[in-house]
Amino acid sequence: MRIHVLESILHMDDKELKYWIAFNRVSRVGRARMALLEGHFGSLSRAWEADSMELAGAGLDRGTVRHIANQRPKIDPDRELEALRTAGVKAVTWHDSEYPSRLGEIYDKPPVLYVKGDLPPDDARPVAVVGTRRATAYGREVAHQLSSELARAGVTIVSGLARGIDGIAHRAALEAEQQTVAVLGSGVDVIYPREHTSLAERIANNGAVVSEHPLGARPSAQNFPRRNRIISGMTLGTVVIEAPEGSGALLTANHAIEQDREVFAVPGSILSPGSQGANRLIRDSGAKLVTNVKDILEELNLSTVTHQLEMAAFFPEDEAEAAVLKFVSFDPIHIDEITRNSALAASTVSSALTMMELKGLVKQVGGMNYMRLKETRTAYQIV
Numbered sequence: 250m251r252i253h254v255l256e257s258i259l260h261m262d263d264k265e266l267k268y269w270i271a272f273n274r275v276s277r278v279g280r281a282r283m284a285l286l287e288g289h290f291g292s293l294s295r296a297w298e299a300d301s302m303e304l305a306g307a308g309l310d311r312g313t314v315r316h317i318a319n320q321r322p323k324i325d326p327d328r329e330l331e332a333l334r335t336a337g338v339k340a341v342t343w344h345d346s347e348y349p350s351r352l353g354e355i356y357d358k359p360p361v362l363y364v365k366g367d368l369p370p371d372d373a374r375p376v377a378v379v380g381t382r383r384a385t386a387y388g389r390e391v392a393h394q395l396s397s398e399l400a401r402a403g404v405t406i407v408s409g410l411a412r413g414i415d416g417i418a419h420r421a422a423l424e425a426e427q428q429t430v431a432v433l434g435s436g437v438d439v440i441y442p443r444e445h446t447s448l449a450e451r452i453a454n455n456g457a458v459v460s461e462h463p464l465g466a467r468p469s470a471q472n473f474p475r476r477n478r479i480i481s482g483m484t485l486g487t488v489v490i491e492a493p494e495g496s497g498a499l500l501t502a503n504h505a506i507e508q509d510r511e512v513f514a515v516p517g518s519i520l521s522p523g524s525q526g527a528n529r530l531i532r533d534s535g536a537k538l539v540t541n542v543k544d545i546l547e548e549l550n551l552s553t554v555t556h557q558l559e560m561a562a563f564f565p566e567d568e569a570e571a572a573v574l575k576f577v578s579f580d581p582i583h584i585d586e587i588t589r590n591s592a593l594a595a596s597t598v599s600s601a602l603t604m605m606e607l608k609g610l611v612k613q614v615g616g617m618n619y620m621r622l623k624e625t626r627t628a629y630q631i632v
Contacts, residue, residue, distance in 0.1 A: 267326035268293040269342050270333070273361045274324050274463050277316045282309065283360040297326070332464055336438055339364045351375070355482040355508050359461035365437045366457035369428050374551060375405040377480045377505070379498040380414025380490035381523050388491035388523065389417055391515055394622070395488065396421035397609055398542040402551070405430060405456070407484050409476065410445050414490050414498070419452055424607065428456035432480045434472035436460055441468040477501040478508075485549050486511030488539065492526035499526045502536065512536040513545055569593065573601040574621070577611050581618035 272278050272286070272293055286296040289307035296307070304314045333340055341347045341362045350371045352358055369375060378396050380388060396406050396418040406422040408415040410431040422429035431452050433441070437460045440446045449458050461479065462472065477497055481487050481504040489512070492498035505512050514536040517524025530536035537548050576582065576590040588598045602619055605611045611619050 263330060265292060265294055266340060266342065267330040268297045269361050270329045270340050270463065271297060271324050271326040274329065275317055275320045277313045280357055280360055282313065285309070297321070336464060337365065338437055338464065349483050351484065352479065352482045355478065357478055358482065359479065361461065363437050363460050363463065364457050366453035368457045369405045369430065373405045374403060375407050375430065375484040376545065377407045377484040377487040377501060378414065378418035378490065379408055379480065379487060379501045381492055381496055381498060382411050382413035383523065384413040384417070384491055385521065385523055387517065388414060392417040392490045393421045394609060395490070395542055397425055399545065400425035400427040401608065402542070402546060407432065407480055409480055410449060412442055416445060416448060419448060423451055423455055430456050430483065431458045432476050433458065433460040434476040435468040436462050436464045436466040438464050439467060473497055474500050478504040481505035481510055482508055484510065486513060486545070488513040488545060489527050489530060489536070490515045491517060491523045493523050494526050496526055499530070502530055506534060511548055513539045513548070515539045569597050569601045570605055573598055574605065574610065577619055577621045579621050581614050581620045584617045584619060587619065
């Protein structure tokens with residue numbers, strides 16, 4: 250039987266893939282039973298054609314055998330494959346080279362991933378950024394800043410497309426023109442929440458929207474806790490930003506701990522319910538306390554990336570940026586005042602501020618007022 254399994258690994262094609270997709274439609278067939286069927290029959294195509302007695306002989310319990318027998322007539326493997334092609338979605342099995350290698354290391358790895366877009370290569374640096382759907386102004390600001398800086402350092406942001414911290418993390422990566430991956434608790438063609446439909450499209454064009462659930466699968470309460478193991482499993486570490494007790498972000502952190510991945514947490518106010526979970530991770534679970542992006546990069550041994558980030562964060566790229574930055578302090582100042590003080594053209598000042606805002610040096614705080622976010626180092630400044 251091992252010879253047949255090896256052949257399916259080396260020569261996975263549409264003729265075999267369609268049966269992986271078909272079995273993935275059968276609700277009682279998951280990781281363990283998929284492996285059991287493939288190991289016994291040598292391929293899932295042979296397992297699909299097996300009768301009830303043969304399925305029982307593979308070691309399946311009676312209930313599962315009956316369930317497969319009832320479900321198979323309702324599932325057409327060829328139509329399943331064609332539906333994926335029509336939707337522009339790829340199905341990647343755990344035998345395929347495109348399957349994320351880190352995810353393949355976890356115990357409960359999904360047999361099939363449905364992918365809209367392009368998964369990052371194995372040499373990418375994926376980090377999960379997760380948190381509450383009801384983020385405070387503090388949480389939103391921290392999520393955007395950390396995600397922006399991680400993305401500009403070449404880190405691929407992985408999150409769950411939820412409202413709040415997840416959506417902010419994805420948008421920050423896209424603003425930095427870097428890949429991001431969204432892991433769903435529904436089919437990749439059923440976006441939840443609906444207001445993130447356009448965000449999901451942008452992610453698919455600049456990364457990937459991923460799910461273990463087949464096309465058309467609706468979001469359900471039991472799907473979201475399980476999808477969190479994929480978010481943590483794909484990544485080097487998980488960053489938790491604002492997580493009340495019992496939140497999905499804490500489940501992601503717990504999965505990361507079980508998977509022997511790094512866990513980071515941003516501390517919050519002891520008076521804020523939204524920070525209780527993150528604070529507890531630091532106190533009880535050994536999560537690394539995060540005060541800036543370097544805490545994450547250095548813990549993950551991305552020292553070269555840390556240096557690149559420092560250069561980008563502290564070094565204005567041209568004379569215009571350096572000149573403008575001289576007149577931006579940690580107190581808000583209007584763009585007109587910056588223009589008068591710098592004696593530069595208004596268009597030059599506007600362009601320089603836009604570029605420095607993308608790099609995280611300054612921020613517009615409303616009404617065309619700007620303030621500095623980081624202290625620059627004199628040695629790096631252009632004079």
